[in-house]
Amino acid sequence: MESAFPTAARLGLHVLLYSSLLLNALFLVHHFLSAPPAPSPLLSEANNGGALSxxxxxxxxxxxxxxxxxxxxxxxxxxxxxxxxxxxxxxxxxxxxxxxxxxxxxxxTVDADSGDPMFLEPHWMRHAEASAVVVSGWHRMSYRATDGLFQSVELERCIRRLHRAVGNAVADDKQIVFATGSMQLINALVYALSPDSNSGSTANVVATTPYYPAYRTQIVLFDSREYKWAGNTSMWAKASGNSTTKEDVIEFVTSPNNPDALLHQPVVVGSSAILDHAYFWPHFTHIPAPSDADVMLFTTSKLSGHASSRFGWALIRDEKVAKRVNDYIMQNTMGASRDTQLRMLAIFKTILANLHGKEDIFAFGHDVMTAKWRKLSAVVSHSRRISLQNIPPQYCTYFDKIREPSPAYAWVKCEREEDSDCSDVLLKAKIITRSGVWNDASSRYTRISLIKSQDDFDLLLERITEFVDAELTAAGSNSM
Amino acid sequence: MESAFPTAARLGLHVLLYSSLLLNALFLVHHFLSAPPAPSPLLSEANNGGALSxxxxxxxxxxxxxxxxxxxxxxxxxxxxxxxxxxxxxxxxxxxxxxxxxxxxxxxTVDADSGDPMFLEPHWMRHAEASAVVVSGWHRMSYRATDGLFQSVELERCIRRLHRAVGNAVADDKQIVFATGSMQLINALVYALSPDSNSGSTANVVATTPYYPAYRTQIVLFDSREYKWAGNTSMWAKASGNSTTKEDVIEFVTSPNNPDALLHQPVVVGSSAILDHAYFWPHFTHIPAPSDADVMLFTTSKLSGHASSRFGWALIRDEKVAKRVNDYIMQNTMGASRDTQLRMLAIFKTILANLHGKEDIFAFGHDVMTAKWRKLSAVVSHSRRISLQNIPPQYCTYFDKIREPSPAYAWVKCEREEDSDCSDVLLKAKIITRSGVWNDASSRYTRISLIKSQDDFDLLLERITEFVDAELTAAGSNSM
CATH class of the missing domain: 2.10.25.30 (EGF-like, alliinase)
Structure with missing residues (x-):
């Protein structure tokens, strides 16, 4: 019986035993050391060593x-x-x-109509960890947040820090009023800058062509007794002669402009100007100097790409004007969603943590948008049928260098006399654009959105190339 | 050499080996089977056996x-x-x-002023797992959600299911329009129900005293040319005589009413009525039958307690009216925050999953609110200086039984002739309330909010008890 256990077998048994014991040891080590990575510095002891509940x-x-x-x-x-x-x-x-x-x-048919800022989606997919947020069922149910306020103190701090770091606006001596998108602020600001309802006078709201259509459509829809839409600035100047005092005028100035991407200043001297700076960020434009207007508008839609969150803010110098804007926002919607404010805090913190680094949102956005503009310009340069607005490279204080243009929109002109409806010309080429008539401009112009997804742009470039190729082929066969 | 391996040792070696192998097997089984609890049916393979990234x-x-x-x-x-x-x-x-x-x-000084629905916070703390939601940085950045819409299809489905299950409103033949709180819908609905701006006529907006003050304050602030605030219904009836046609009237009807908790119907025959059903849920009132008005308003603020989320909706029978409301919401804010819609989906799903069960939000809310009303009524019953509105127990279709009253607010009357400013009387007793003058009612009335936190109520009860004790002590010493 004893010899039934030969040396080789005994040796094998030993190897098996030691292997098995080693494996036991390895499993034990694995079991006790394989806990998830250490929690963020903010929080630790609450998690029982990392287990979530x-x-x-x-x-x-x-x-x-x-x-x-x-x-x-x-x-x-x-x-x-x-x-x-x-x-x-x-x-x-x-x-x-x-x-x-x-x-x-x-x-x-490619859709290049909407200003849907999907070009920034890949940036947020890459920053999934930093930008995610868990909203608990009991998170801030109350109307009032910290200190009894309707807007987040920490988010306001982040916004001020961002303006300072980017250098696009002087925020330090201004009040900040949050809103459900900068859309809500259009009418809120006009209300706040209009004469009191008891004064009997009516403010004239104007903008210079080509302008963002919501200024007109909101004022017309809300149809308040205290203000009215007075058309574009040149119409207004013609109609008013010297009879209207400049104090009665509220002027919307979009800078850089939607649709043509140019920087603008107010044209009506002495008016109450509202500087809409939705696109005044380094991914869309050079920043020559911080804006310091009395009333300025911003939105996350065009800053971080979160159009759906409906979050915007106004910087306002005068406290009384800020109070009136706030009264309006409270009556209209009781502030901006606090769920959204929590999410925006994570978004702003992530942006701030990466400024001027490898993962700078503005560097990313600028790269994407410049590439699009370069490709589109190259194709359109062969055409004599359509042309784009001219934007020179310019020095940007944020990047501290001359930067290539990267507009949010191409403002396309149809050059042929018979192409008087430019958006229709492009629609026949299977491209949906937004006709210049929306901007109170000629139908000879149309807006192409460049801020949608890469898929949208790739297809757009395909269609534009086909369009220009057809023109060149026709010109070639004509010249034969 | 062979005998160097004695039987006992060999036996021990075998035991050790088999133990070790068994332990390995156990470790392996543990390793592969001890993954965290199975993920929700929605999702599984993506998680690499449960590890989060x-x-x-x-x-x-x-x-x-x-x-x-x-x-x-x-x-x-x-x-x-x-x-x-x-x-x-x-x-x-x-x-x-x-x-x-x-x-x-x-x-x-206790603050019983605001209608801050914090009484439901403990419910959500108890349902933390089901109601939590993770918002990724790239979640729905686009203006448009599923099918190009600005409002969540799944959330709309949940809302319809909830109305059907609770039996408080007929939603099936209505359009649903989402908004940034039901606040936003007040003016949006008045806009939609008013005559066209080209008609030259003006709608008269009215409500019956005591009414929710935002109807008046919004109409006055927005001051549109198409409608005007015409005061309370009895003022309006007196002023109009027979000169105004009933079609010109838009009547707000809050049912149950804020502040007095009574169910109401429109009083101006032939008017366009807006039924504000913010409180028409079984935690605040009995539900005699589903409401089937042409235009109805609801808000999560008073349903789930999420006041801060700013989410409300309208049920509207007429498609043209619904379209006009939607146009207004789009111009005003481009819809309600999609971040909030995602959160609300988790909240609504949790409510739906627990209806009529042990964790029914309405049963919880009713228990909390009935207990508060019973305690407050017991204390006030000893007073001859203040009184509460009378609410009888009534049959509720949702609970299928006679239920005790559980109003959101106590509508307090000061009975002594000299106590003509009732909110001031209570303020002197260190209780902040909302004077009836806000509701266009007499200052002899004031509103006490019962929907705030348990701490707020406990302190309120302390102060009211002190107030009534002081009255009884004074009466006792007078009668001596």
Missing amino acids: WALRAARDAESVAAAGCSGHGRVFLDGIVGEDGRPGCECNTCFEGPDCSARTPDC | WALRAARDAESVAAAGCSGHGRVFLDGIVGEDGRPGCECNTCFEGPDCSARTPDC
């Missing part, structure tokens, strides 16, 4: 949804429409379709 | 903040003011103070 389910759901590829031409959202399998499905970019967005829609 | 930091931060006790008299929020230690500190309930909110502010 109530936030785990929401975190898992979000990560699972984020992991869906949708072929790079779409994405799944937590609140997407739930299919038969109980999961939300892919939402595809325009001109892509199928369950995983992998199919190109044949013969698709 | 980018969402972990945000989840940890949220749980750490949630773990702060603040002595049960306050809480820490993620976006609270950051102290010197780099962490946000406790935000204390009114009349509590100190770094952990453990100290009672001596001789504190």
Whole structure:
């Protein structure tokens, strides 16, 4: 029996035993050392060494949804429409379709109409960890946040820090009023700058062509007794002669301008000017110096790309004007969503932490937008049928160098006499644009949005190239 | 050499080997089966067996903040003011103070003014897991959500399901328009129901005393040419005689009413009525039957207690009216924050999943509010100086039983002739209330909010008891 255990077998048994014991040891080490990475400095002891409890389910759901590829031409959202399998499905970019967005829609018309700032989405996908936020069910249910205020003190601090760091606006001597997008501030500011309802006088609201249409459409829709839309500045100057005092005028100045991307100053001397600086950030324009107007408008939509969050703010020098704006916002919506303010805090902190670094949102945005402008300009330069606005490279204080142009929109002119409806000309070439008539300008102009997704731009470039090629082919055959 | 391996040793070696192998097997089983609890059905394979990546930091931060006790008299929020230690500190309930909110502010005046629905906060703390949501940095940045819409299809489905399940409104044949709180819908609906700006006529907006003051203050502030505030219904009837046609009248009807909690119907026959059903949920009132008015208003503020989220909706029968409301909302704010819509989806799903169960939000809310009303009524019943509105127990279709009253507000009357300013009388007793003059009613009435936190109510009850005791003591000494 004893010899039934030969030396070789004994040796094998020893190897097996020691291997097994070693494996035990390794498992033990693995078991006790493989806890998740250390928590952020803010918080530690509360987590029992890193294990999550109530936030785990929401975190898992979000990560699972984020992991869906949708072929790079779409994405799944937590609140997407739930299919038969109980999961939300892919939402595809325009001109892509199928369950995983992998199919190109044949013969698709590209949509370059909306100012939807999707070009910044890849930046936030890359900064998923820093920009994510967990909203608990009991987070800030009260109307009033810290110190009884309706707007977040920490977010206001971040906004002031950002203006200082970017150098695009003097915020230190201004009041900040939050709003549900800068859209809400258009009418709120006109209300605040208009004469009192008891005065019997009416303010004239104007803007210089080509202007952002919401100034006109809001004033017309709200149709208040204290102010009225008085048309564009040249119409107003003609109509008013010397009869209207300049104090009655509220002038909207978009700088850089939507649609043509040029920097502007007020033209009506002595008016109350509202400087709409939605696009006054280094990814869209050079920053020559900080703006220091009495009333300025900003929005996250064009800063960080979060159009859907509906968050904007005004910088206002005069305390009484700021109070009137605030009264309006309170009556209208009781402030901006505090859920959104929490999310924006994470977004602003991430932007601030990366300024001038490798992951600077403005450097990223500028790179994307310059590349688009360069490619579009190169194609259009071959055309004599359409032309783009001219934007020279200019020195930018933020980047401390001469920068290439990177406008949010191309302001296209149709040069041929018969092409009097430029947006229609491009629509026939399967490109949806926004006609200049919206901007109170000639229909000979139309706006092409460049701030949508890369898919949208790639397809746009395809269509524009086809359009210019057709022109060149026709010119070639004519000259034969 | 062979005998060097005795039987006992061999046996021991075998035992050790098999034990070790067994232990390995156990470790392996443990390793592969001890993954965290199965993820929600929505999502699974994406999570690599449960390990989190980018969402972990945000989840940890949220749980750490949630773990702060603040002595049960306050809480820490993620976006609270950051102290010197780099962490946000406790935000204390009114009349509590100190770094952990453990100290009672001596001789504190209780604030029963605001309709801040904090009584539902404990419900959401208990449902932390189901109601939490992770918002990724790249979540829905676009203006447009699923199907190009500005409002979430899934959230709309939940809202319709909730109305059906609660039986408080017929939603199936109505359009739903989302807004930044029901506040925004007040003026939006008046705009939509007013005559066209070209018609030259002006709508008269009215409400019956005592009414919610925002109807008046909004109409006066926005001061549109198409409509005007025409005072309360009895003033309007007196002033108009037979000269104004009923079609010119837009009547706000709050039911149950704020401040007095009674169910109401329109009083101006033939008017366009707006039924404000902010409080028409089973925690505040019995539900006799589903409301089926042409235009109805709801808000999460008073349904789930999320006042800060600024989310409300209108149910509208007529498609043209709904379109006009939507046009207004788009011009005003381009819809309601999509961040908030995502959060509300989690909140609504949690409510729906628990209806009629042990964790029904309405059962919880009704229990809390009935207890408050019973205690307050008991104290006030001893007083001849102040009285409360009378609300009988009534049959509720939702609970399918006779339910005790649970109003959001006490509508207090001061009975003594000299107490003509009732809010001032109570202020002297260190209770801040909202004078009836805000509701266009007599200053002999004042509103006490019962929907704030339990701390606020406990202190209120203390102050009211002191007030009634003082009256009884004085009466006792007078009768001696």
